[in-house]
């Protein structure tokens with residue numbers, strides 16, 4: 001037997017032993033493995049399950065090998081042989097036999113260099129097909145020390161190891177890369193490269209940005225790092241989040257973490273982080289709304305709410321209120337001073353501060369006039385005075401994010417106040433729009449949804465769910481506002497951010513990572529690392545794409561592919577426009593291998609999305625895909641048939657980036673089927689155009705339709721709130737003169753007391769308010785003639801106004817009539833249109849719907 005064969009047999013025995021020990025342990029421990037949740041309420045989003053509920057031993061490694069390497073080390077007086085693999089394995093005596101590749105010791109062993117092996121005499125990479133050892137390569141192999149040599153002397157490095165230290169692994173790597181792509185991502189544990197492992201095990205705090213060209217292993221590195229962070233207990237499963245560009249991508253990568261032994265990690269598509277949009281914006285509006293300055297506009301919009309609501313609205317420029325017969329007056333600019341406070345605090349907090357300052361001030365004014373009259377309840381009486389409550393709620397209404405954004409976009413005056421000096425007139429014009437007739441019908445776009453989240457934080461301080469570590473892939477397409485939102489979700493500032501500026505397809509283009517890196521970073525800052533070796537795309541295809549890639553991002557390093565392609569790697573197929581689809585189908589069919597194990601994708605321009613079903617119908621199922629360039633982001637296929645690249649490049653300003661993405665999806669060949677001329681940038685670098693010729697010669701994208709600029713028809717001036725409150729008060733006083741009204745009101749009050757409740761009966765603006773276990777209930781009592789629809793309708797509207805002034809919405813509203821409704825249908829209409837119920841007195845008894853609830857029983 002040759003030495004090699006003998007060594008192979010030795011490794012096979014070791015691997016068999018490892019499997020036997022692992023299987024025994026697995027079967028014992030299986031019950032401790034939890035099935036993954038199909039949904040995760042915390043993320044407010046559906047999660048693609050990453051592992052089947054019943055994990056079986058055979059499925060745990062999902063066909064991957066358990067053991068990947070062997071090391072012989074002699075350190076600190078402890079000599080021994082260990083194996084490195086995908087799981088930790090202990091033998092019968094509970095001694096470690098296989099060390100998980102993520103364990104600090106294993107990482108350190110794997111990172112040792114042949115020219116500095118320290119106590120390592122052998123590092124042998126095993127190439128296994130599950131438990132069968134097929135081959136091995138020695139990366140580090142030291143000559144055994146001669147007997148006479150003192151042990152302390154560092155053994156000599158074998159000559160050929162010095163010359164080509166990673167040669168063995170490169171063969172393994174190329175073999176590995178040749179494996180057919182079956183539509184799901186594999187892990188790279190067996191052939192991980194040193195530069196990749198360094199990033200996976202990078203334990204620096206802060207944001208790690210990994211820039212790398214197509215196929216350099218960014219996604220692989222990100223997922224392995226996630227697994228490494230969890231394995232080493234830097235974070236717990238529930239504390240981390242994986243964000244990917246689209247659902248197809250999440251499906252593609254979902255098996256990687258479980259195969260690495262990491263389960264139950266939440267993965268979500270970027271857009272699902274925010275509520276589902278109900279419309280889209282034209283590009284000029286998108287650019288402004290998703291740009292960094294929009295955050296400032298939103299901040300100013302919220303900051304101005306109190307000022308907006310009071311300027312010019314107060315009678316004689318001052319606020320007046322009577323307390324115990326003393327007239328107290330506060331000038332408008334003094335009020336404005338109270339409104340200032342801490343501008344970084346959420347509006348709700350600032351409102352509380354304002355109310356406290358106002359009441360303090362009124363108390364001081366009262367004390368100046370009546371130094372000895374103040375009693376202990378005075379403060380409460382002032383604070384509850386309807387004018388004080390009205391002023392506070394008018395200046396600081398309980399606005400929602402939706403109403404603020406609707407107002408900002410729909411009222412040019414409000415927009416000007418918030419955006420002047422931040423956005424140009426043209427930019428303001430781009431985002432201005434006529435509000436929808438009903439606030440619930442606003443066509444919120446994806447960009448609006450991110451703004452709404454920002455506004456919610458500014459208004460109430462309530463932010464989205466938080467994580468301690470976020471991995472985000474295809475990060476080059478994040479907008480500045482999305483980056484802020486991600487940073488908000490990760491206050492620890494610990495992220496793995498993966499991207500390639502040359503694959504930018506979004507509205508925002510970044511010259512380098514500075515802006516995005518700083519927007520994502522927390523207190524620990526961010527650092528940039530680069531991956532420069534391409535593992536997916538054959539050299540010939542990369543040559544073809546080089547000019548295009550460099551034209552999208554001139555300052556981004558272009559990767560060097562280690563994969564030889566061959567003469568068939570690139571084919572141009574010119575056809576007549578009418579034959580495009582048939583030719584694409586024919587090409588794809590020709591590429592489908594008889595055993596169907598090679599994946600084939602037809603990538604079409606977005607404008608030809610409608611062709612997708614027809615093309616798909618003509619191809620066999622299995623490993624064939626038909627998709628648009630945007631849907632292909634992050635994926636890979638053995639063969640790609642690319643349809644009409646000029647159209648992809650012209651699709652949007654991000655078109656050239658999209659074309660670069662599409663062309664770099666293949667591991668073997670790309671066939672370019674085209675009727676229009678192929679963009680000049682899409683040609684091998686050796687055939688590159690002259691300097692200054694880097695322009696896509698495809699038709700320019702159609703100009704966006706101009707944004708409609710809303711006229712000043714939105715909510716603007718506020719009625720003088722004092723006059724308004726007075727009107728409400730005088731209506732209530734008037735009604736209380738009616739004996740019919742008062743009889744019914746007192747009957748209601750006595751009923752509520754009888755039910756053990758304590759209603760508020762002396763509000764100057766509402767008949768009866770009752771805070772019960774189900775929330776606040778407001779009652780509006782009607783007097784003579786109160787049973788007609790017209791009167792009932794007026795009463796409901798007044799109740800809504802009262803609620804608005806009080807700033808505290810009621811859970812339930814009741815109209816209380818002195819007799820049955822004149823028309824029997826009216827209670828139904830009021831319930832449907834105004835969510836208000838009706839009860840009444842008839843023959844000394846109560847009647848109506850929800851009577852039990854209405855009377856507190």
Ligand SMILES: Nc1ncnc2c1ncn2[C@@H]1O[C@H](COP(=O)(O)OP(=O)(O)OP(=O)(O)O)[C@@H](O)[C@H]1O
Nearest residue numbers: 188191192193214215216217218219220535536634
């Ligand atoms: N060390 C490695 N050993 C084996 N395969 C590798 C290695 N590194 C990367 N690969 C393979 O190269 C391919 C590309 O990797 P990956 O998808 O992570 O690249 P990417 O940089 O995210 O690409 P893109 O930006 O184009 O989406 C994958 O099939 C991956 O498994």
